[in-house]
Amino acid sequence: MAYTGKKTNAMRILDSLSIEYEVVLYEWDEEHLDAVHASQAAGLSSEQVFKTIVMQDSDNLVFVFCLPAEFSVSMKKARSLTGSKEMELIKMDSLLSTTGYIRGGCSPLGMKKHFPTFLEELALLHEHIYISAGQRGLQLRIRPEDLQRAAEATFADFT
Template identity: 30%
Template sequence: MTPGINLLKNSKVSYKIHEYAHDSSTDSYGMEAAQELGVSEERIFKTLVVALDNKELAVGIVPVSTLLNMKLIAKAAVAKKAVMAAPEDVERSTGYVLGGVSPLGQKRQLKTILDISIKDHSTVFVSAGRRGLEIELSPNDLIKAVNGVLAKISQ
């Protein structure tokens, strides 16, 4: 069990775990998940951590088929500027390794902004906290679990 799975279990939220054999040579963990699980790329959401100009970190959750728009996430996080956070800051603040960062059960719950497109699906997939392990759950349950905000943040 990962901290993300434990969080959902303790919250009594309905979810499914999906596991697949992760290929260490892959450079796109989300696309690999979509392919291995036979799920459309629009339903697999990646968790990206950004550093804001006010020295805070925030989480952006976008479909793996898109890119995170730095101007839009900065605006949604009420900041002037956002850049991708340094890998060591991501791992230290979330407790997860890159490629397996879950929006759930992070060491320190960061401000979380989810792309508005998440509402287009009955269920979505996010990392369960390790490469090759995904959690499927309803968008509403995910938003509630991370105390998230919806905004257009992808391009």
């Protein structure tokens, strides 16, 4: 059944670029907002569900990393990719004001402004991956190449 709810910014961006996607709904709970739980709740492989990690360097530059649910960003690789001396997760209390998204509903598409975005090259192993639609309980099924184009992302190895 096709999704009939309100379109998110991420969906509108994909529509504007004529990029095909499917919406997957799942039940979420406040205690388990991580991508692994989202993949389980949606009945999806955690290898194909990609989380969005927002980081900031010592110059307050913001970077977005999109990677498989069970993986972590290698700080060394992230610093190398961005040319940053120091790098840390953005503070939870500034996630909404910086990106327009809340934890558990942060999409690499449709943030308040565009930040340099890196898509883990492991995405290329899959015909489709899943990313947050920008709202808790919604995932988007999308081809990695289409996400890369829509997010103006760079494929890279950073896990």
